[in-house]
Every structure is written in structure tokens, then in C-alpha cells.
Amino acid sequence: MQPRMQVLQGDITTLEVDVIVNAANSSLLGGGGVDGAIHRAAGPELLKACQQVRQQQGECPPGHSVITTAGNLRAKAVIHTVGPVWHGGGEHEARLLEDAYRNSLLLAEANGYTSIAFPAISTGVYGYPKPAAAEIAVNTVSAHLIRRPQLQQVLFVCFDAETAHLYQHLLTQQGEESAK
Template identity: 70%
Template sequence: MNSRIEVFLGDITTLHVDVVVNAANPSLMGGGGVDGAIHRAAGPALLEACKVVRQQQGECAPGQAVITLAGDLPAKAVIHTVGPVWHGGEHHEARILEEAYRNSLNLAAANGYHSLAFPAIGTGVYGYPRAAAAEIAVNTVSDYLTRKPLPERVYFVCYDEENARLYKRLLTQRGQETDA
């Protein structure tokens, strides 16, 4: 069986997918890391779309997800999700991270999107340990895809070789192939 999951080493802002997931901060106003890179690549239209979301619902809570247009990205939409800030693992961080992945997948499916690219949510400035975050990402996405037809393709986008090897190893352990 061919897996619906691939590991991609490179820049998430260059992928031609239906949806790019942004590891956002609660304000949705851009920041550092992947959040800043996505906002810079998408241009001012993304910030304006995020401002509208903020006016409608306020900040985005950890684990939640919202969708906007993609601006100048080669994607159709951006799903902004907020990961947990790592506090040693005793403050429901794993559950919140699972929710961030699951809510992003639900939002993509509800909008009929077929392909989605995830960064390593929560592993930058929020400090989630990379190996633990990757395990949650792979398990949550894999389990979701066994029950749902959409999205048809999910990419874990890694900006360095070490993280890419980590995701590939976890997918191999689950018996899933990676094409990238």
C-alpha cells in the first residue's frame, strides 16, 4: 500500500499544495520561524486576512486552527494553528499538539482540500522537543488518514536533514512508505 504521507526537505513556502499549515502564534499577526517565513512569502494579503479573523473571533487558542487565503503562496489556503508552549510535558502539551494537527486536518477536509503541508509545529520558539513532537505528528496524521478520505496527501516539511530523517524513521516504523 502506498502511503498518503511524504517527508519533504525544504522550504514550505515553495510547495504547490492546496493548503500550507502555519505554526502560528495566538495573535495570528506573524512572528519568527516558519510563521514569519509564511507571512513574508504570502505578502500583505495574508496579514490582512489574519486581521479579519482576529476581528471576528479574537486570538487563536493553542490547539485550535483557522483558515485564510494564501496570498502570494503557491497554495490555495493557509491553515493557522497554534501549538503548545513546552513546559516540561506536564501541562497537557501532547494533547494540545494532537489537537493542532487534528483540527488542521479537519479544516482542510471540511473545505475539500486534497493536499496539505505541515511544518514541525511547536518545535521552534515554543520549545517542544523535536522527537516527541514528530512522534505525535506522525501518529496523529497517520491515524486520521486511516479514517478519512481527505486530505489525500500530507507532507511533513522539514527544513533540515536531521528532522527529515526523524520523520522518515517514524513513518518506516509505522510501516508507511515515504516518497520524498
């Protein structure tokens, strides 16, 4: 049996999962990093869907998530979540990052999806320290999966080997602790 949480190093836009998560900015209209890559790969349909969401509800604040179609991606949908900008840890960044992961998971479940792929939210231009962000991601997803069985596969998709190693180490450590 395959573990429900796995780490991959690669391009999140190429995955065939129900949902990929976009580390979006609050405008939802594309940007740099993974956000720009997802928008480019998905094509103009994704931008149009994001514009509609923005017209209906305005900007998406940190910690919140919205769902759209996936355009040209192999995924069925894209969940856009806004992580916090790192300001040293004193402005509720950890709680906002937990909320971004948790709200994405809840939104995927609410739409009947069973597989989801996450990038390392807030660790690019938003400056969140990668080790702390990885720990929040793994702990938040793990706690969620214990209580809620709907999601069968959660992938942490890392752009580089350093980040993939951080996530893999945390998952291995967590597996060892749960085996005790």
C-alpha cells in the first residue's frame, strides 16, 4: 500500500492529480515562481476563471483558498491559496501558513477530490524559512489526514533537491515516531 503523503521533486504543472495547489498572491491574477508557472501551463482559461472569482469576492487574503478550473493542466482543478509573507515570525505567519494548507485540504474534500499536490507555499519570494514551512506543511496535512479519510494521496512537490530532502526527512521522522 502506498503512503498517503509522498514527496516528489519536479514540476507540479505536469502531474495528473485531482487538484494542484497554487501558491497564489492575493490578486489571484498570476505572478512569479510556481504561481506564474501554473498560469503559463494552464493557459488563458485559468486567468479568466481567477478574474471571475476576484469579481465575485475580491482579493484572497493570506490563509484563504479558492478553487477554479484547471485550464490546460492535467489536474481537474486548481486551488489557489495565499500564504503569508515572512516578517520574522511575529505576525501570525505560522497560523496563516497552517490555514493555507488546511483550507486547501477542506476545499478539495468539499469538491469530492481524493488527490492533491502542494508546492512549498510561501518559501519563494514570500521568504518563509524552508525548514519551518516544511514542518508546518507536513504536520498540518498529517493531522488532517488522521481525522479525515477522504483524501487518498497528498503530494508535496518540491522544485529543488534541498526542499525535497527537508520534506522527505520530516515524513520519515514522522513514520518512525508513529511506529513506536
